[in-house]
Amino acid sequence: MTTSAGRVPQVQMLSPDGVFEVPSEYAHYGKYIEKLTLDDFLKFYRDMARIRRFDNECTALQRQGQMGLWVPAVGQEAAQIGSGYAVGKNDHMFPSYREHGVAITHGIDLMSIIKMMRGVNHGGWNPEETRFHLYAIVLGTQVLHAAGYAMGVNFDGNVGTGDPEVDQAVITYFGDGATAEGDVSEALLFAAVNKSPLVFFCQNNQWAISSPVSAQTVVPLYLRGEGFGVPGIQVDGNDVLACYAVTAKHMDDARNGLGPSLIEALTYRVGAHTTSDDPSKYRPQEETDYWIARDPITRFEKFLRRQGVGDEFFQEVAQAGDDLATQIREATFAMPNPPLENIFKHVYTDPHPLVQEQQAWLENYESSFEEDSK
Amino acid sequence: MSLAVFNLPDVGEGLTEAEIVSWKVAAGDQVSVNQVICEIETAKSIVELPCPFAGTIEKLFAKEGDTVLVGTPIISVQAEGNILVAGPATSSIPIITESDTMHEAVADVASSVASDETKPNLVGYGSAGHGATRRKRSGAVAAASLASSIPTATSAVPSALSGDVIAKPPIRKLAKDLNVDLSKVVSTGPAGEITREDVVNAATQASVFRNLTTPAIPSEREERIPVKGVRKAIATAMVQSAFTAPHVSIFVDVDATRTMEYVKRLKASTDFAGVKVTPLLLMAKAMMWAVRRNPTVNSTWTDKEIIVHNFVNFGVAAATPRGLIVPNIKDADQMSMLELARQLELLAATAREGKTTPEDMKDGTITITNIGVFGVDTGTPILNPGQVAIVALGSIRPKPWVVNNEIVIRQVTTIGATFDHRVVDGDVASRFVQDVASVIEEPALLLD
Numbered sequence: 101m102t103t104s105a106g107r108v109p110q111v112q113m114l115s116p117d118g119v120f121e122v123p124s125e126y127a128h129y130g131k132y133i134e135k136l137t138l139d140d141f142l143k144f145y146r147d148m149a150r151i152r153r154f155d156n157e158c159t160a161l162q163r164q165g166q167m168g169l170w171v172p173a174v175g176q177e178a179a180q181i182g183s184g185y186a187v188g189k190n191d192h193m194f195p196s197y198r199e200h201g202v203a204i205t206h207g208i209d210l211m212s213i214i215k216m217m218r219g220v221n222h223g224g225w226n227p228e229e230t231r232f233h234l235y236a237i238v239l240g241t242q243v244l245h246a247a248g249y250a251m252g253v254n255f256d257g258n259v260g261t262g263d264p265e266v267d268q269a270v271i272t273y274f275g276d277g278a279t280a281e282g283d284v285s286e287a288l289l290f291a292a293v294n295k296s297p298l299v300f301f302c303q304n305n306q307w308a309i310s311s312p313v314s315a316q317t318v319v320p321l322y323l324r325g326e327g328f329g330v331p332g333i334q335v336d337g338n339d340v341l342a343c344y345a346v347t348a349k350h351m352d353d354a355r356n357g358l359g360p361s362l363i364e365a366l367t368y369r370v371g372a373h374t375t376s377d378d379p380s381k382y383r384p385q386e387e388t389d390y391w392i393a394r395d396p397i398t399r400f401e402k403f404l405r406r407q408g409v410g411d412e413f414f415q416e417v418a419q420a421g422d423d424l425a426t427q428i429r430e431a432t433f434a435m436p437n438p439p440l441e442n443i444f445k446h447v448y449t450d451p452h453p454l455v456q457e458q459q460a461w462l463e464n465y466e467s468s469f470e471e472d473s474k
Numbered sequence: 475m476s477l478a479v480f481n482l483p484d485v486g487e488g489l490t491e492a493e494i495v496s497w498k499v500a501a502g503d504q505v506s507v508n509q510v511i512c513e514i515e516t517a518k519s520i521v522e523l524p525c526p527f528a529g530t531i532e533k534l535f536a537k538e539g540d541t542v543l544v545g546t547p548i549i550s551v552q553a554e555g556n557i558l559v560a561g562p563a564t565s566s567i568p569i570i571t572e573s574d575t576m577h578e579a580v581a582d583v584a585s586s587v588a589s590d591e592t593k594p595n596l597v598g599y600g601s602a603g604h605g606a607t608r609r610k611r612s613g614a615v616a617a618a619s620l621a622s623s624i625p626t627a628t629s630a631v632p633s634a635l636s637g638d639v640i641a642k643p644p645i646r647k648l649a650k651d652l653n654v655d656l657s658k659v660v661s662t663g664p665a666g667e668i669t670r671e672d673v674v675n676a677a678t679q680a681s682v683f684r685n686l687t688t689p690a691i692p693s694e695r696e697e698r699i700p701v702k703g704v705r706k707a708i709a710t711a712m713v714q715s716a717f718t719a720p721h722v723s724i725f726v727d728v729d730a731t732r733t734m735e736y737v738k739r740l741k742a743s744t745d746f747a748g749v750k751v752t753p754l755l756l757m758a759k760a761m762m763w764a765v766r767r768n769p770t771v772n773s774t775w776t777d778k779e780i781i782v783h784n785f786v787n788f789g790v791a792a793a794t795p796r797g798l799i800v801p802n803i804k805d806a807d808q809m810s811m812l813e814l815a816r817q818l819e820l821l822a823a824t825a826r827e828g829k830t831t832p833e834d835m836k837d838g839t840i841t842i843t844n845i846g847v848f849g850v851d852t853g854t855p856i857l858n859p860g861q862v863a864i865v866a867l868g869s870i871r872p873k874p875w876v877v878n879n880e881i882v883i884r885q886v887t888t889i890g891a892t893f894d895h896r897v898v899d900g901d902v903a904s905r906f907v908q909d910v911a912s913v914i915e916e917p918a919l920l921l922d
């Protein structure tokens with residue numbers, strides 16, 4: 101990601117060796133790290149490791165026939181955990197389909213995500229309670245939903261009052277590929293003209309299935325909003341502290357009535373797009389190796405060790421990961437199939453003759469199979 | 475210890491088989507959970523399969539290079555401790571046949587997280603294979619019986635107490651047009667919103683009618699509409715037809731009561747559920763029956779010869795926003811009542827959407843024009859160029875009718891038809907129209 105002017109300016113606070121340093125021009129972001137304690141750092145690490153372990157177990161479960169599909173987020177943990185913890189208690193999040201890391205920073209039950217990928221439900225958490233909205237499979241739709249929600253916050257007057265109990269911001273997550281959807285441009289425009297409290301968080305993981313980011317844009321993505329009036333910044337997406345600080349600052353600005361902004365977190369999708377995808381068909385292994393060497397969890401571990409955190413902590417985290425894996429494995433195998441009628445339940449609020457007809461048809465069809473009638 | 479068997483799962487979305495590329499374990503080996511046991515190649519990719527159980531491998535069911543169907547065993551393990559047994563998630567998703575679109579939609583719920591790429595080798599649905607996991611249907615599969623529709627009344631929720639009313643913009647416009655004060659309307663919408671009916675109910679009768687007033691006379695004394703497009707094509711075809719083929723028209727009044735009853739019964743039958751059934755369907759059937767008995771009405775005049783068609787491409791005149799067009803249903807005489815009903819519905823929908831193709835309009839052999847839908851009794855239709863007969867179906871409505879010297883009320887219609895006198899003389903024309911009329915009077919004739 102370079103422009104004709106050379107390297108793109110990028111907010112980074114942790115060097116690949118885990119050395120913490122905030123360049124003076126980013127001091128306004130650095131302030132947010134000063135407020136964190138060691139406990140916060142340990143929490144960041146724990147969650148990144150937890151979601152990585154969960155992710156790998158889910159891929160295995162899919163390979164064992166327990167899920168229709170899995171969407172791995174390996175490599176993107178810093179972008180997700182860092183930004184997720186920067187979301188405040190009144191704020192709303194509109195994710196895409198890969199934001200498992202953001203989900204755990206706001207208490208989403210990991211089994212709900214498995215259920216969705218198993219085809220048991222469509223998400224199963226209540227966005228009104230969690231403020232974490234349902235996964236959006238159709239690229240870019242959630243960005244418009246977020247723009248609409250943020251306009252609603254404007255209308256309610258819950259922005260710029262200076263009262264932390266009242267002020268709200270909205271964050272939406274989308275990929276580099278999704279930026280090529282008209283929806284994202286429309287949302288940028290609506291947010292800009294309405295001066296909505298919305299942070300556009302683009303995880304540029306450099307691939308949209310098999311399409312490279314070079315097929316999506318010629319200008320660095322953090323500049324995409326400029327023409328609409330949405331200022332942007334690029335952050336090192338594998339640096340959990342930089343991701344936290346930048347998101348926290350922009351969410352604050354949004355809550356304070358300064359309008360929307362765009363954050364491009366430059367990261368890499370280390371795994372396959374989904375379990376149905378084989379990346380070796382379209383990208384060289386050397387590219388992946390380059391990014392594995394810049395792994396966000398390893399980098400943060402180096403930082404923590406520099407802070408004096410020892411083996412004991414890392415072993416404890418590894419053990420907790422294995423326990424979690426066993427737990428979700430057992431829960432997944434034990435998961436009953438939902439009743440057929442669930443498919444029809446929420447199509448209309450009121451009973452609907454056509455839906456009833458289809459349900460009757462399906463029940464009749466299902467009962468016509470030999471094996472199951474035994 | 476207990477024996478656990480691992481069946482080949484669908485590792486993609488809709489894959490049916492995979493080749494065992496290499497085994498990483500052998501019988502007698504110890505395995506742990508998630509240890510890679512083999513590499514398989516599917517239509518999309520090579521993937522490693524992790525073992526779901528820990529224990530000692532008892533048996534490998536396939537050799538390297540074998541192609542294995544999804545759902546068949548590949549390995550068995552003498553498992554230690556608690557083994558996790560459950561059907562794989564994918565086994566609850568039936569493999570579907572291509573025509574089973576309804577079911578496909580349902581299976582989509584499970585795979586709705588799938589990306590929808592068209593490059594089959596990367597993501598999306600895999601190649602259709604043998605479908606070993608296709609479940610068996612039991613012998614006596616009841617014909618998909620559809621439960622009869624049970625519409626349920628929505629409960630009426632009184633509108634919110636606050637001064638704010640909830641109403642969609644078109645409803646607000648309607649209220650304005652009808653001079654209805656929305657704040658005084660009792661709302662019945664499920665969320666307390668004001669519905670169209672609520673507004674109409676609240677409007678005084680007079681204002682409802684006022685809404686249907688005659689448009690004012692335009693200020694210009696004349697309007698000039700350019701002759702082009704469909705209008706021009708219609709004009710050319712009509713002139714050509716009217717001034718080359720000598721037209722003769724005949725009419726007959728007919729009691730269509732039984733036809734209307736028949737239509738009603740078809741509508742109620744489960745076979746016709748979801749299909750639009752109208753008197754036009756019976757008319758089409760009647761015409762096809764009458765064509766069989768009077769084949770020359772289904773022909774083409776070429777100056778040198780008369781080509782009698784032994785098939786019917788059944789034309790239906792359709793008024794569309796762009797003008798009159800006459801698409802036809804190819805080989806309509808070969809169709810069952812149900813199929814014909816579906817085709818008529820499709821033809822109308824396609825025409826309405828403006829998607830009728832030139833192909834749809836080519837090679838018609840006989841035509842019907844359903845002018846009854848405009849509320850008129852009959853007319854003298856002009857032949858579609860190249861055809862020698864066209865039938866007009868008038869409106870069907872209750873009228874006095876004489877039965878056994880008594881006047882009774884029956885559903886009466888007029889059938890009008892125009893013929894090319896170069897081909898069809900009065901006797902054949904009359905017999906044809908009589909035949910059509912007799913089916914309309916007694917649809918049971920179709921059973922002969």
Ligand SMILES: Cc1ncc(C[n+]2csc(CCOP(=O)(O)OP(=O)(O)O)c2C)c(N)n1
Binds near residue numbers: 369
């Ligand atoms: C509107 C729409 N078009 C196409 C797709 C198919 N699709 C699913 S994921 C994907 C790639 C998305 O890439 P990106 O936005 O970079 O996000 P990532 O998956 O890399 O996180 C595509 C094309 C879709 N889900 N929705």
